Amino acid sequence: MTISNLRTERKKFRLARAAFTLVELLVVIAIIGILVALLLPAVQAAREAARRSQCTNNLKQIGLANQNFLSAKGHFPTGSQADNERDRKIVHQWTVYLMPYMESNAIYEQYDWTVGDRVTNFAAINGPLFKQKIESFLCPSDSAGFVGNWGWAHSNYVGCFAADGSWVEPGNWEKDPLTSNTFYNPAAASGTLALFNFNLTRKPRHVTDGLSNTYAFSEVIAGTDGELDFRGTWSVDHGVAYTHRIGPNSTEPDLDAHACGITPRPEAPCKRSPTFGTAYWAARSHHPGGVTAARVDGSVHFVSDSIATRVWQGLGSINGGEVSLD
Template sequence: MELSPTGRMVFRLRGFTLIELLVVMAVVGTLVAMLLPAVQQARESARRMQCKNNLKQIGLAMHNYDETFELLPPTASGISRADTAFVAILPFLEQANLFAKFEEGGASRTEARKQTVSVYICPSDSIPGACQYLPASSYALSTGSMYYRRNDNNGAIVDYFNYVYGALGRPVVVKPTSIASVNNRDGTSNTFLVGELAHKLTNFADTGSGSQGAWTTWHTSYPQAFSTGSTAGQFNVNTLSDPYDFNSWETFRSYHPGGVNFVLCDGSVKSIATEIDAAILDRLANRKDGEVVGEF
């Protein structure tokens, strides 16, 4: 406030100086830098929780299927090699209408195969646009500790219609599994049921289908796509040491920092650390090795 030449009081508003403006901008920038990681962490925490909830629902559907048929669903059903265990449990995920379209066949089946099922998608899984037509999934059935095609499926979910036997190279016939049979061997709390198989492989690009990052889908079984997972290859990696390392194509992986989410045969959902001992990881995948798992 000051006096004008006429004696009147004049109020003048003073703006920020350049230095003051720079100080304010620096403070705001610092606050943003401090808050952004916290916001990102909160968002990832919410996505991880949603992923675990998806797996919880899938595990419950598997148990309901088992209670109904006294068997766990096979990797691929008797209707068609393309119909996986994820198709079989649709009625137990409030998706009976979608399942009915698979049963009807023809145009209805073709339309059903184009549908994305939200419970089969992890919100952290960055699915490339080229994969959408499959449609993609973020989860895979746990078939054991060895490559799906070449072993007796020592995991919880197996190919007991034996589609892969003979022509595709499996040397043994696989028998059905159930929650009871898993419990009688290694125990349901020590055996994987379903885990993440995210689209994160930076050097995976299947030229035949145009898929990128992975070949994971919910309704189609090997060899047309991957709906099965194992611990046969590199666990939770971003880049394959060999782009044609087929074992690692089907090995569990996730976009969540630090680990991969699984639902076990007892219905519990756990995050398995990337650094887990390889022997313990294989024991968790194998339903019948008789080995003590210990802490994990």
């Protein structure tokens, strides 16, 4: 064999050794798959941590806006104000009252207070505003959509309307006598109140349990996109409320006058309430293990799903007489 031929053979050998065999390729693919499987949960956890941080910041903004409203007006905003109280017409929500303190002046300045929500021609006048999503009312862990038929935008933050009862205080709406029935509304027996309700304004002196011991706002999983599921709808009275009657992310269903559409989201079960005023909705979120909520003093906390119902209800009341519960 000549030197030239020898060199050629050696080159061919080196080229052959440089290529992967099928077994080696499969081993490499398997190793990469294992590494991806190991890293993916960490990546997802990091992303969820970032989303939860954004959600916390949103609630801090809402809590601070609530404090600034108090400083400017001398009282907290009304949970839901109806200019025609008996028939629940021309209704304004706490979300609108806080907009000037949350850098949402553009929507606030276009809002027509003579129409509000639910009067005859409100959809034509304020409807275009109600269809707008407000970033500071959205938690990135959820995918908020729109209410079917109406197109109103969903959101993810709600105000506390009751500690242990339905969302209408006992006797606070004469058209619904069941709100004073202790079976349908346990608050009729306990006498506990929350920071928000219909046509009522609270002052710090009303929060006898202490501003730092009482929750004012929490997360909610937005209603089913495209259905008559108003949960979390920032422009509608029964969309801006939640209660502490059942615990965070409870497997027990919410009660809603519309039964939350035809197909409620599995993580937010729901069934029809006996009447409009006897409805109630739990605090819910997509964060693993609990929900983020803001107290009346503006502080934000993460509340575990395993919190005792008694403690959770105590933290929802402004006048339960509890000392610090957590």
